Amino acid sequence: MHRAAVVALTSLFTALSLPAQSIQYIESRKVWLLTTSQSSYAMGLGADGSLRHLYWGAPLWRLDDLQGPAERRDVSSFDPRQMLENEEFPGWGGPRYYEPALKIVRENGNRDLVLKYASHRIQQDDLDIVLKDIRDEIEVTLHYRVYPEYGLLRRHATVRNGTATPVTLESAQSAAWYLPPGDGYQLSYLTGRWAAETQLNHEPIHEGAKVLESRKGHTSHNFNPWFAIDAGDAAEESGRVWFGALGWSGNWRITVEQTPYRQVRVTGGFNSFDFAYPLKPGESLETPPFYAGYSGSGFGGASRTLHRFERERILPGGSVLPGGATSRLRPVLYNSWEATTFNVDEAGQTVLADKAARLGVEMFVMDDGWFGARNNDRAGLGDWFVNPRKFPQGLKGLIDHVNGLGMDFGLWVEPEMVNANSDLYRKHPDWVMNFPDRPRSELRNQMVLNLARDDVKEYLFGVLDKLAGEYNVRYFKWDMNRAFSEPGWPEMAPADQRKLWVQYDRNLYEILDRLRARHPKLEIESCSGGGGRVDLGILQRVDEVWPSDNTEAFDRLRIQEGFTQAYAPKIMSAWVTDVPNMNGRSTPLDFRFLTAMQGALGIGANLNKWTERDSAIAAGMIALYKRIRPTVQTGNLYRLASPRTNDVTVNQYVAADGAQAVVFAFRHSQQYNTAAPTIRLRGLDERAVYRVTSLDGKLLEKQPQLSGAYLMRAGLNVNLRGDFDSTAVILERQ
Ligand code: DGJ
Numbered sequence: 001m002h003r004a005a006v007v008a009l010t011s012l013f014t015a016l017s018l019p020a021q022s023i024q025y026i027e028s029r030k031v032w033l034l035t036t037s038q039s040s041y042a043m044g045l046g047a048d049g050s051l052r053h054l055y056w057g058a059p060l061w062r063l064d065d066l067q068g069p070a071e072r073r074d075v076s077s078f079d080p081r082q083m084l085e086n087e088e089f090p091g092w093g094g095p096r097y098y099e100p101a102l103k104i105v106r107e108n109g110n111r112d113l114v115l116k117y118a119s120h121r122i123q124q125d126d127l128d129i130v131l132k133d134i135r136d137e138i139e140v141t142l143h144y145r146v147y148p149e150y151g152l153l154r155r156h157a158t159v160r161n162g163t164a165t166p167v168t169l170e171s172a173q174s175a176a177w178y179l180p181p182g183d184g185y186q187l188s189y190l191t192g193r194w195a196a197e198t199q200l201n202h203e204p205i206h207e208g209a210k211v212l213e214s215r216k217g218h219t220s221h222n223f224n225p226w227f228a229i230d231a232g233d234a235a236e237e238s239g240r241v242w243f244g245a246l247g248w249s250g251n252w253r254i255t256v257e258q259t260p261y262r263q264v265r266v267t268g269g270f271n272s273f274d275f276a277y278p279l280k281p282g283e284s285l286e287t288p289p290f291y292a293g294y295s296g297s298g299f300g301g302a303s304r305t306l307h308r309f310e311r312e313r314i315l316p317g318g319s320v321l322p323g324g325a326t327s328r329l330r331p332v333l334y335n336s337w338e339a340t341t342f343n344v345d346e347a348g349q350t351v352l353a354d355k356a357a358r359l360g361v362e363m364f365v366m367d368d369g370w371f372g373a374r375n376n377d378r379a380g381l382g383d384w385f386v387n388p389r390k391f392p393q394g395l396k397g398l399i400d401h402v403n404g405l406g407m408d409f410g411l412w413v414e415p416e417m418v419n420a421n422s423d424l425y426r427k428h429p430d431w432v433m434n435f436p437d438r439p440r441s442e443l444r445n446q447m448v449l450n451l452a453r454d455d456v457k458e459y460l461f462g463v464l465d466k467l468a469g470e471y472n473v474r475y476f477k478w479d480m481n482r483a484f485s486e487p488g489w490p491e492m493a494p495a496d497q498r499k500l501w502v503q504y505d506r507n508l509y510e511i512l513d514r515l516r517a518r519h520p521k522l523e524i525e526s527c528s529g530g531g532g533r534v535d536l537g538i539l540q541r542v543d544e545v546w547p548s549d550n551t552e553a554f555d556r557l558r559i560q561e562g563f564t565q566a567y568a569p570k571i572m573s574a575w576v577t578d579v580p581n582m583n584g585r586s587t588p589l590d591f592r593f594l595t596a597m598q599g600a601l602g603i604g605a606n607l608n609k610w611t612e613r614d615s616a617i618a619a620g621m622i623a624l625y626k627r628i629r630p631t632v633q634t635g636n637l638y639r640l641a642s643p644r645t646n647d648v649t650v651n652q653y654v655a656a657d658g659a660q661a662v663v664f665a666f667r668h669s670q671q672y673n674t675a676a677p678t679i680r681l682r683g684l685d686e687r688a689v690y691r692v693t694s695l696d697g698k699l700l701e702k703q704p705q706l707s708g709a710y711l712m713r714a715g716l717n718v719n720l721r722g723d724f725d726s727t728a729v730i731l732e733r734q
Pocket residue numbers: 337367368412479481527528529530546548549
């Protein structure tokens with residue numbers, strides 16, 4: 001642990017009388033207590049040797065308070081005690097009818113699995129607990145990592161077949177989490193579709209199961225692997241919230257279940273749909289990480305906990321560097337896609353690069369269309385050589401030009417896909433995932449390469465490694481424009497074919513890890529037709545993500561609200577594009593800028609069509625963004641007014657050291673000439689005085705300096721009157 005963090009943590013524990021060890025164990029009672037700055041989590045051994053959940057919530061400090069698990073009796077022959085005991089990682093066996101954490105079938109068809117405690121090991125912030133079947137050497141190691149200073153836990157499991165015969169896993173989850181017993185809970189989760197991702201839902205949890213999942217091979221636009229559960233009364237900045245997120249970019253599932261016994265439980269890991277993972281004797285399978293935390297300060301507190309953790313512990317290079325600095329801030333980016341689509345060439349991109357550089361852009365990204373016969377989406381995918389007609393001298397001329405303008409160069413790739421009309425497919429039709437003698441469905445005229453195959457993995461690594469080595473490419477925008485279909489792997493024995501669901505993503509991760517190791521300055525964006533691949537697994541390997549192909553600013557306000565529930569603004573790529581946008585709406589350029597400036601700012605407009613005035617606004621906004629960028633990208637986000645429930649959206653970012661804060665305010669529409677609501681700020685020092693600067697004179701408070709107490713209690717008023725009116729206010733602590 002970083003020294004500063006240790007000191008801070010020690011003083012925090014002292015202040016709250018919390019123990020100095022994040023993991024404590026009492027041998028006499030066989031109870032474990034895992035403690036972070038925001039939460040405690042406790043487990044104990046039942047008299048029957050099963051590992052039971054005891055507590056998850058606000059911090060506890062006294063180990064002696066912990067009772068062992070209550071011993072239950074069958075309520076009836078239909079309500080066995082096992083259904084009342086919160087087993088930490090239940091196998092499917094005996095009279096257990098809820099969602100299992102592990103389900104197996106042995107070679108002889110025997111499927112009963114009952115897991116009991118075998119041993120455990122504590123090493124600093126890591127706890128491993130080994131469970132074993134009551135008869136067989138089928139062993140599960142539950143891994144717990146405590147992040148005391150971040151308020152989070154990470155869980156996953158390793159399942160090992162120690163028997164002499166094969167065992168097939170039919171469901172392998174990472175963790176089961178239990179809420180305090182009771183009902184009245186409410187679930188928050190993110191849904192969507194292409195161009196409408198990360199829509200936030202809140203709904204009561206009733207008896208039965210609610211399944212959030214992907215069966216599509218990628219994380220998917222439809223559900224995102226994040227959940228939050230509150231006691232029914234939480235708000236943005238108040239109330240108890242239990243939350244979690246899975247780190248897996250393939251088929252995943254989170255099952256939120258309320259049992260008939262007033263118990264809410266959340267089970268998550270690999271999706272068990274079409275899942276079959278055979279383990280030969282001695283083999284094992286590791287499940288994806290499932291992170292979870294507890295916030296006593298509402299959904300905003302939960303989000304800020306995740307944001308900081310992602311920035312400092314998940315993102316590559318994100319760990320706190322000596323001196324407390326974190327990985328580099330995201331540059332202001334230009335992307336050619338909406339301007340030129342497939343019609344890229346050296347002359348056209350050079351003109352755009354010149355214009356982008358004059359605005360203050362720092363990274364110029366050439367999107368789709370630069371390779372093979374890629375003049376539209378019907379050909380060329382898979383042929384990763386530079387199109388000689390569009391770039392007669394290769395990419396070097398353009399890249400040198402871009403670098404000469406002081407910008408880094410980024411390149412679009414979509415490695416996992418192939419068009420039927422491509423040299424790669426003509427040469428290797430067997431590289432596509434397929435069921436023999438069945439149709440190969442095309443979506444956007446493309447098929448999915450079977451990246452689970454090692455030859456495909458090595459080929460793709462080679463292509464990308466060569467591109468990154470040959471050219472000064474600082475950044476890959478890694479796209480994936482369709483979900484899986486016909487996920488067959490005919491070269492494997494039938495029993496092994498479904499390993500594809502796991503092996504595909506492992507190989508994807510391996511390519512990304514190897515590329516980063518070989519090209520330490522290379523940065524990567526995860527895009528999957530917009531926000532189809534955003535999760536804590538891919539985020540360990542990429543620097544930012546593309547939340548949606550929908551760049552329309554008003555729609556984006558809601559997409560961004562949902563996105564930031566789970567993910568840090570720093571990684572939220574957001575472009576300013578031209579109007580009317582894809583949904584026909586036109587918003588003013590400053591509204592579009594202020595929307596995009598709440599994440600990692602990019603420009604995706606056709607700069608050739610911009611007027612002098614547009615360019616002047618853009619240059620001013622980019623300069624402003626650079627002034628507030630550390631606050632937006634590494635500060636604390638307070639969502640003050642939601643676009644779902646108000647005719648205004650307001651978000652406030654407060655720098656980690658409290659020295660600067662920025663407020664972004666948007667009026668969507670106004671009726672009856674009403675004033676915009678007063679904005680009460682959060683997260684300021686009430687005793688401090690702040691210099692208050694309005695972006696555009698729309699701030700109604702005229703005093704140049706205001707106290708934190710006034711700003712948080714009396715609040716700010718802004719003159720937002722028209723439809724799609726917007727403003728920003730900057731506060732600097734004096
Ligand atoms: C989908 C992406 O989301 C877009 O930004 C763009 O890169 C296109 N693919 C290119 O085909």
